[in-house]
Structures are given as structure tokens and as C-alpha cells.
Amino acid sequence: MPSTNISTALDTGATTPTLRRPSISSTLTGSSSDSPASPISIPQDGNGTAAPSASLPDAASYPGQKRSLAGIALRAFCLGAALMTGVILAMALALLPWMQTRTMTVGSGERTAATMLLAPLWRLPFFLAALSTFHFLEFWITARYNTQATSVDSFLLTANWPAYAIAHLAAFVECFIRYTLLRHAPHVLSFVPVLPLPSRTTVMLAGLVLVVVGQAVRTAAMVQAGRSFNHMVQHKRAASHALVTDGIYAWLRHPSYFGFFWWALGTQLVLGNVVCLLGYMAVLWRFFSVRIRHEEQLLVRFFGDDYVQYQKRVGTKIPFI
Template sequence: MTTLTATPQVVTPIPSLSSSPTPSPDPSRLPTPNGIRPTVNRQSPSPSPTPTAGTASPLALPKTDQYYIRGSLPNTILAVSVISAILGAIAATGLTSAAQPLSQYIAGSWARPQLGIYIAAVAIFHLLEFFTTAGWNPQKLSIDAFLLNNGKQYHYAHALGLTEYFLVSIFHPQRFGSRLAATPWLILGKQHPTQKLRMAQLTAGESVTIIMVGSQIIRSLAMIQAAQSFSHIVKNKKHDDHTLVTHGIYSWSRHPAYTGFFYWAVATQLLLGNVFSTIGFIVVLSKFFSNRIVDEEVWLVKFFGDDYVRYRTRVGTKLPFYFSA
């Protein structure tokens, strides 16, 4: 009789896309390629392994023995997302240029510059949500970081805004050529009697565009400065890497990401010339952020105690209709 000896199976470690300071999940619960679960020594923790070809640094993609990195481009999650966006923009620009005669025929009078700026602003907003997470908060990086599944109400709101824009374009296009649209809101320079200076004026659309871009910068900067302490979801549990951020833009507003989004969203509707949608955005977003800030600060006080209470007393939200301020 021949005795068969089982050949020991080697379990291949699964590379991680991030290096989180929080405890790793139980290895016995992780799937493995051959179905065998590794045994866990619960008596004494094993020392931290030295990074190998199968592991990844906090901001780098996992390495592999199947190819060699040339080194001319950073092998990071942020670099991949930026390159993808650039290539997508180049492709979209080329296709748009090729289809320009057709688009002019189909678009007609409603294809105004502000509509193009609005569409670009929305796309850039979602890209920057992913970029800032990939670059400064990779532990929370996932497909959800694009915020494309940001709730039905978010998509309904933008759909209603576009609906109002198109209805006005069809039934009352004179609004876009009205005196209000051509009246300068900001005067950057004045004619000096002794100097030949040209008066620099901005139209309403240009002013709103500046507000929209500035608001986007505020939100993205807030996510960058908060880094791993930022989350798209209100947390009811404090992690080891969650710290109280009070410097930079957080010394101006204690919720700059909310403040930036509020002004950005309202500016998108002003840019389209919407009246009802602008009012709706202001009312709904004011109530939403009022409730969200109240709920979030309950946990922040539990996490940071008197430090957050003093910070909240010293720094406001800069939201114009914060009902609980």
C-alpha cells in the first residue's frame, strides 16, 4: 500500500491598496486564492513584515513581479486618476471638435457658454472628490469617493435645475439677453483722471463663475488639510488617525467642506440663470447642513471634549443660513 503525503499549500498574501493605521482584519476571514485560510497565532503578535514586491506604500499601487516600473511616472493612486482624467478630457475634446457641426445643428440657441461651464464644473467637482481622497486620504479610497451615488435627492436637484434652464430657453429666451445679465456686478478698477486706465468690469456670469471656482477651491483645500480626518460619512466612532484640525482654512470655518459645497451648488444655479432652483438650493441645503452639523458635532464633542467646544465657540461655519448657529 502506498501512503500519500499531502503537499503543504503556500498561501499567497493579498496586496493592499492602502496602509491604514487601524488594526488589520482577522486574516482567517480573508479570502485566499486556493481556498485555504491561514492560521492565526493569537498568543503573540507577529512583527511587522518588511515591505516586499507584493506590498504597497500608503500612496502607491501594489507592485508585482510581472513588470518593472520605469520610474518616469509616479506609481500612485493619485497619478493614475489624474492621467485617466487628462486622457478622458483629451478624448472628449477631440470628439466634440469632430461633432461640432452636428452639435450646433442640434443645440440651437440653448447651447450657451454658461451651460458648458456648468457641465464642466459638475464633472470637475466629482473628479476632485476622488483626487483629493486618492492623494491625501487613501485609507478611505473607493469608487464611492467620486460621490456619484450621493443620494437621489442630489441628482433630482441638478435635473430640476437643468429642466428650468431648458424651459426658460424655449419659452423665455429673452431672460439670457436681459440687462441684468449684461450689468457688471464687480468693478475691479476705475478711470483715474490723470491716467488712461480701462475700467475692468465683470458680467454677472463671470462673477458667479469666480464664486463657483473659489467655492470649489475651499472644499478641496478642506479635504486636503483634513487628510485622513476627513470623511464623506459622519463617523460615530473615533479612529486612531482622527485628529482635530483647527489650522489653515479650518481657522476660518469649522466646516469648510460644507461651506464650499453650499456656495458652489448655489453658484451653479445662478450661472444657469435659474430663479426657482436657486431659491430651492438655498433652502434645502441650508436645512440639510444645519441638521448634519448638529448631528456631526455631537460626535465631535464626544471625540475631542472641551477642545472642540472651545474651537466651536471661536470659529463659525460661514454658512449664511445655519439655523442652529
């Protein structure tokens, strides 16, 4: 799962390497900054006044650096392509039964069998679209509201690698097997006679609500925290960091964690996964339990009784944390 942080981010205190900005002379003439610069013709407007020269990009914006413009563009393009692919395929597969009914002709029995196999698989491209939206918003919200902390890593595509990728791959595989090889199998909990099980449609709709609410809460938390939000756990309080206790933080002590926890579980309900739902629940609970405990030790140290009182007043809304 991605490495996230709450509103009161604390600086890591690590020394940031100084990135040297290329000089105009070395960039335009091919010489190093230690060599004498060749004369550069300064563009002028019609009145003979020197026009303002365009500033060169910061060194961190070059390929391979932490704010690589090329890297950002490529990731944004790929996420956009994945989002559109997911949305279009999910809609096409979900509407497949309706479209077949409208065009039913002789020999439709074969097409009906194919439709019954393909239609439930709309869940897979939906999951792809949800993931693409999540990772794009992680970068965009950070870039918009905490520009100084933004880097290529803000997409969170490689956070907690490779466990994060393995978890989502497992979710795809379980859903595919459930609705293809095991599509005629009885409900995994059908042997439990205690309470009537909710219908698959009810479970799916509940999952959709959790996905939307979880994403909205996480995004709102990042927007409200602004420069106090950082994806990395930090250990030194910066001047820009403040204890945010109003707005959504008046209801949730760790809204970004709350959002991701329920968003992730919602995706598994939509997919109809049982094994991954239980796995996500256990892994995420342990991850956030440890992380929140660690962060709150730092927050108490930096904000003292203000945070202690806030801690007593506002819960996480994540069970048993």
C-alpha cells in the same frame, strides 16, 4: 447633495467585513485554498537568485468590491470624457458669435439666428465640466491624502441618490428652457422696483467666482484634514483623528461644507436659474444645518472644551448656521 464630513471625522464603529486575499495556489492553479497547492516555478534572475514575486491585488480590488480597480478606472474615464466634452462644447458655444462675425457672408442672417439660440447654451456643458471636476477631485484627494478610507463610493456619484441626480437634472432642464423657449421673456424679477437688478453678466461672473472659490476651499479642506477627513459621518473617534483648527480651519469651522454650499449656488448663478437657485439654497441649508448640528454634538463629546472654544471662535460662513 453629496454626503460629506468635516476635518474631525469620527469612525462609524461598524464592523468591516474581512476581505480574503486569494492565495497564489488558487489563483494560478484554479484550486481552492483548502486543496494542496501545485508546485509553482519561481522566476530567477541571471545569477540564479529568486526574483521577487509580484503580490496579488487585495480582494477588495476585484470587480464588484468596494475598491474595484475596474470600477475606479471606468468612473475616472467617464468623468474625464465628460470633463473634456464639457470644456470643448462650452468654449465652442461661447466663441460662436465671435467666430460667426469673422466668417460672415451672404445669408448670415440665418446663421445669426442659430447663433443667438445656441451661444447662451454654453452654460450647460460648463455645468457638466464643473460636476465632472468636483466628483473626480472627491475621489482623487481622498485617495491621495486618506488612502485607507478610499473606495468606489468616494466619487460621490450616487450620494443621496436619487435626490442628488434629480436636483442636477432639474438644473439642466431649467437652464435649457430659459435660454430656448423663454429666451425672449423678461427677467423674472423685473417687476420688483426696489433696487436695480444686476446685469446677467454680473450675475454670471459672480457665479463663476463662487464655483472656483467653493471648489478650491473644499479641496483645500480635504487636503489639510488628510486622514481626519471622511465622507461618512462617523461616531467613534479613531486614533488617527485630530481636531484641526489651523490653516483654512482657522477661518471656517466647516470648510468642506462651506465650499460645497457656495459652489452649488454658484453653478445656478452661472446657469441663470432662479427656481433651482432657490431650491438649492433651501435644500442645502436644511441639509447642512441638520448635519452640522449632529456632527458637532459628536465633536463636543470627543474633543470636549477644545471644540467648544473652537466653535465659539470660528464661524461656518453659511448664513444662520
